[in-house]
Amino acid sequence: MGNTFGHIFRLTTFGESHGPAIGGVIDGCPAGVAVDYDLLRRAMDRRRGGQSALTTARREADEVELLSGIFEGRTTGTPIAFIIRNDNTRSEDYDNLRQVYRPSHADYSYSCKYGIRDHRGGGRSSARETAARVVAGAFAQMVLRDKHISIEAFTTRIGSVGMAPDTVFDSAVADGNVLHCPDAKAAQAMTEALTQAKAAGDSLGAWVHCIVKGVPAGWGEPVYDKLQAMLAAAMLSIPACKGFEYGSGFDVSLPGSQANDAFCIENGRIRTASNHSGGIQGGISNGEDIYFNLAFKPIASISQPQQTVTVDGQPTTLQVKGRHDACVLPRALPVVEAMTAITLLDAYLMDKAIHS
Amino acid sequence: MGNTFGHIFRLTTFGESHGPAIGGVIDGCPAGVAVDYDLLRRAMDRRRGGQSALTTARREADEVELLSGIFEGRTTGTPIAFIIRNDNTRSEDYDNLRQVYRPSHADYSYSCKYGIRDHRGGGRSSARETAARVVAGAFAQMVLRDKHISIEAFTTRIGSVGMAPDTVFDSAVADGNVLHCPDAKAAQAMTEALTQAKAAGDSLGAWVHCIVKGVPAGWGEPVYDKLQAMLAAAMLSIPACKGFEYGSGFDVSLPGSQANDAFCIENGRIRTASNHSGGIQGGISNGEDIYFNLAFKPIASISQPQQTVTVDGQPTTLQVKGRHDACVLPRALPVVEAMTAITLLDAYLMDKAIHS
Amino acid sequence: MGNTFGHIFRLTTFGESHGPAIGGVIDGCPAGVAVDYDLLRRAMDRRRGGQSALTTARREADEVELLSGIFEGRTTGTPIAFIIRNDNTRSEDYDNLRQVYRPSHADYSYSCKYGIRDHRGGGRSSARETAARVVAGAFAQMVLRDKHISIEAFTTRIGSVGMAPDTVFDSAVADGNVLHCPDAKAAQAMTEALTQAKAAGDSLGAWVHCIVKGVPAGWGEPVYDKLQAMLAAAMLSIPACKGFEYGSGFDVSLPGSQANDAFCIENGRIRTASNHSGGIQGGISNGEDIYFNLAFKPIASISQPQQTVTVDGQPTTLQVKGRHDACVLPRALPVVEAMTAITLLDAYLMDKAIHS
Amino acid sequence: MGNTFGHIFRLTTFGESHGPAIGGVIDGCPAGVAVDYDLLRRAMDRRRGGQSALTTARREADEVELLSGIFEGRTTGTPIAFIIRNDNTRSEDYDNLRQVYRPSHADYSYSCKYGIRDHRGGGRSSARETAARVVAGAFAQMVLRDKHISIEAFTTRIGSVGMAPDTVFDSAVADGNVLHCPDAKAAQAMTEALTQAKAAGDSLGAWVHCIVKGVPAGWGEPVYDKLQAMLAAAMLSIPACKGFEYGSGFDVSLPGSQANDAFCIENGRIRTASNHSGGIQGGISNGEDIYFNLAFKPIASISQPQQTVTVDGQPTTLQVKGRHDACVLPRALPVVEAMTAITLLDAYLMDKAIHS
DSSP states (O other), X not given: OOOEEXXXXXXXXEOOTTSXXXXXXXXXXXXXXXXXXXXXXXXXXXXXXXXXXXXXXXXXXXXXXXXXXXXXXXXOSSOEEEEEEOOXXXXXXXXXXXXXXXXXXXXXXXXXXXXXXXXXXGGXXXXXXXXXXXXXXXXXXXXXXXXXXXXXXXXXXXXXXXXXXXXXXXXXXXXXXXXXXXXXXXXXXXXXXXXXXXXTTOOOOXXXXXEEEOOOTTOSOSGGGOHHHHHHHHHHTSTTEEEEEETTTTOOOSOHHHHSOOEEEETTEEEESSOTTTTEETTEEOSXXXXXXXXXXXXXXXXXXXXXXXXXXXXXEEOOOSXXXXXXXXXXXXXXXXXXXXXXXXXXXXXXXXXX | OOOEEOSSSEEEEEOOTTSSEEEEEEEOOOTTOBOOHHHHHHHHHHHSSOSSTTXXXXXXXXXXXXXXXXXXXXXXSSOEEEEEEOOSOOGGGXXXXXXXXXXXXXXXXXXXXXXXXXXXXXXXXXXXXXXXXXXXXXXXXXXXXXXXXEEEEEEEEETTEEOOTTOOOOHHHHTTSTTOOSOHHHHHHHHHHHHHHHHTTOOOOEEEEEEEEOOOTTOSOSGGGOHHHHXXXXXXXXXXXXXXXXXXXXXXXXXXXXXXOOEEEETTEEEESSOTTTTEETTEEOSSOEEEEEEXXXXXXXXXXXXXEBTTSOEEEEOOOSOOOSSSTTTHHHHHHHHHHHHHHHHHHHHHHTOO | OOOEEOSSSEEEEEOOXXXXXXXXXEEOOOTTOBOOHXXXXXXXXXXXXXXXXXXXXXXXXXXXXXXXXXXXXXXXXXXXXXXXXXXXXXXXXXXXXXXXXXXXXXXXXXXXXXXXXXXXXGGGGSGGGHHHHHHHHHHHHHHHHTTTOEEEEEEEEETTEEOOTTOOOOHHHHTTSTTOOSOHHHHHHHHHHHHHHHHTTOOOOEEEEEEEEOOXXXXXXXXXXXXXXXXXXXXXXXXXXXXXXXXXXXXXXXXXXXXXXXXXXXXXXXXXXXXXXXXXXXXXEXXXXXXXXXXXXXXXXOSSOEEEEBTTSOEEEEOOOSOOOSSSTTTHHHHHHHHHHHHHHHHHHHHHHTOO | XXXXXOSSSEEEEEOOTTSSEEEEEEEOOOTTOBOOHHHHHHHHXXXXXXXXXXXXXXXXXXXXXXXXXEETTEEOSSOEEEEEEOOSOOXXXXXXXXXXXXXXXXXXXXXXXXXXXXXXXXXXXXXXXXXXXXXXXXXXXXXXXTXXXXXXXXXXXXXXXXXXXXXXXXXXXXXXXXXXXXXXXXXXHHHHHHHHHHHTTOOOOEEEEEEEEOOOTTOSOSGGGOHHHHHHHHHHTSTTEEEEEETTTTOOOSOHHHHSOOXXXXXXXXXXXXXXXXXXXXXXXXXXXEEEEEEEOOOSOOSSOXXXXXXXSOEEEEOOOSOOXXXXXXTHHHHHHHHHHHHHHHHHHHHHHTOO
């Protein structure tokens, strides 16, 4: 229960942070897709630790071994399974966590639920699981790319440092900084904030904006599988994600007369004059850009001493060893893009299924 | 596709705003539950139009006819089906909508998806569908109430009028105004804003806060069926909902050292000293209060003239007749509570299933 | 749990034999299908009691009220809900069953499972539920018919009277008897056996053969959703069905060298010279006729006195009143065809979904 | 689509016969189960080739590598993933199959469905996939064994040689022959038939009987997830399985007055005097033994020359090289037991979920 995402394009993942391997099985990938190994490699590299001073020192090769579903460079329509070995684990770093619950981690709630937990590196609750999402997302991207659909996630806030609100996305600028932020000046301030937090053994929360271009009208299902509901579930399933808003989101300053998106004709095609709807109306895409914002809490693993309790209910002070980032960004960006791609491809295949 | 919610406690709904009836089927309701018809009636009354000057003049009896799954006042474990007749429809009010797409409604996206649409009152995309959710939510509440779990949703913002940020919830105050807002002064200002908007043929967006007390530690599944992911999907499936945040949500001003919830011992029980986690850690409840915020856009149906296009792609001006509220609140409050109850009961039953 | 069938074309049914109504919700029916009310009526008439001396005296009108999902004579792609009122119930006939478990009925196992049961007419376990399947099957047939797919079920055995094994199906002959048996002489003997059984207050088992023509190659999914697995589940879900075999089935007299279906070219098209595979290879249709056999046990409701026990565990003798058939045939024939149609349409839509 | 079985205890498998590995992911296994590696090993050994003269010469080690979901010898409630390397593949044996469709294999139907196929050893349609089922079945058995539930499958027919119909199962006798047949004399004749078929480059069909003892009353869901429907789907998903019957099955010689299972009191417990119901009434177990019969067609791979066509539609004669058994038995026996165990554990967990 709970380890599968999607209706037709379905990802099932497995694995603990410090077990032999993590991995996943993709069922429902269309047959005949030419596998773009470079696309997969690039996505994995972006998620992997060790690219910059901001990210963890655990340098995993993250070699993806593809086990099935591919024949002579093309998908066959059968399940695509893959594993990623956990070859740089230092489980002894976690020995002191066997008897203690780390604050704002899943240790306590997992123990309550299962009566047993793999305490090493968070076990199943580790963000390492997101590597499997990136693999599946890469396959989804291979299909979506052929439909001229692009997905771009970028940083808009780190702690109290926000991007200038009216920044227009410019990939040249975003590509120039590790946070993929289109506001170069803000990116610099964000990086400094992260450097300071890391030095202080602390961590920071962040915001992400994601924009999807090229989705045709008609994707998403009425009522419970509205496109925004599936996207929200996808995003809130990412570790540390605390909020999702799409289109105008939490900004309710405009009345309906101004918030409504008037339909108009542009180049002979029905468009909307504004896009407060975020590309989705009634749960179904309307052909405009789909965009949403996400909030991520500060990473719970910090090296400052913290008050907590032991598994026996004794107060104690915990100082976590190990290697940790000061923020889920930038590593969460490819995860956001992967979950977006998976959700959209699933919506596309669902839409295909219902037309006779 | 898309008309079923839940894994074990499953609600499937049907019906268009102006068809013969709407309704639903609840599968997976535990057997032996004493049916509390008053609880059901009260929930339906809160959602129904016509209770106050703020809500629509369409006064539907909303008589729920229970068709199955109940024997001598108790649930039998078999599907509970129900219908609600659409007996106060004035379809002729909608004749002018056959040839035109209403801005920020589902008209255009449904047409693109299905090639056919019931234009009367929004058809399947009408918020009238939420009445079926309230019925199912009432059954979920009957089970949860016996477990001493309470769910309370209330208004915190209407347009630009927000509740005082540090307001402590006081049901006596909240019960004193139709918006169920615990800040009496703000409630008054909100009501005035709504009255003005209605007079101007306009509409306003809103925020809702929902708090759940009494959920034990251990509900929710790892990874993709995290409790917050299921709640987010539930909420974003409600018409007009544009955003979801739980716990600290989009507020990322605190660093990890302050945002982390230290564990402590209180009355011999493991608790957290703060609750930025919103009662959920690693996707699983930790025994603290679960709380979240929602954003709702202004209702798209306004009586001011709007620019739009016909189904043939001709620009036109639309003036919508019919009966409409100026805001989804307060009528959306019982819907939020219903979807919360459905999600939590489903999580409870999922948790039961995995213990041998 | 358990009241929904299908993956994309999904039927959820509800209702007890003696409650207010039974019915169902079809989700995933393609949009734009012209509703053929005559097709629906004919299928319902075939399943309904009272057509001949062989079937029950409970003459229900079985009026199907369609509540949603249809607009101006066409399906809209939204759920099609329907109810059938239980308007000829004589619940007092069942008063003596409240305290006793009927042999080979679901009374005891339901009681063990739920701790509560609606004893009137079998409650949820009544074959009356199959009326809802016939409604959904009619919608599936409307789609399949346009693809030139035909489904025909007929009687091949009643008790110890079997059809001549080499009978070629001839609809003119089959249409000439109520059992729809293509062997006129056997049909006569079967009818006599049923008449005798009914007179003796007894019942008989039966076999059904079903043949599907026109399914193209490619329907069905590998491994767990093999076409034969979905068909078997569909058939074994019909009350009283005890066995399913397809193609050569339980006849294993031929060795592989004779049982294998050699491929050949016929009119420029790849065909098989024989069809021991029953039109399915590796779980996927191969373009040949799909055919299977079913076994149905004698109806458990007989009017002879039977030994049984009360709910309190006291031995007792039961004599069942009420109106019962002597065999599930011929009334089960349209149910078999309906479940076949539902399964095939679902397989078709699943196949569509996976092609990008 | 199609590669997952089960509702709560869910198995997803992957892998082709001649790819790098096959394997699976078990989601929903209860936490805290002590892993019995010997039980797993024994089940794998029974399914593996090379145990006797009757089975294939492909001697695979079938080393199961467990990748996740186990911590210090116990299940953790998180997904249990495993892989089995394909380390003894001789793909060159299959080069001549790239251009030709093998009779009664999945080659043609897969090609029609996907437009691409891995021709080596049947690819995804290979019975090698069943090794993954045996792994999952072993975990299910670990849970069921603690509930004193036993599952036993044995051979009752090979080709035209059947077990004496009134044979009482005696494990001492069954353990004495590789076919696990409780009729020693018949087992000898069956073995000879298989030896002759193998020598002739031919293959034979077979029947299996499976009996389950110890299932309490109450497992199985009404209507579409009846226990027999889930078992039938499980069995028909096994390669080469052509038929399923439970209880009295296709034998309809008895009228209802004799076929009904009278309830009686035995040792203070409600029992049935006979068991034509096969332990299931109304889709729900009634506490008696559950038993069913299966038919398996002759293995399609034979070494005699066969008429077939090339992928280009040219008639050709095929002589299959490679290593093949003459019958799916005895290797299919542990697969039948595994699928039975998976289905029953799933039914148990579903039953637990619906009680509040």
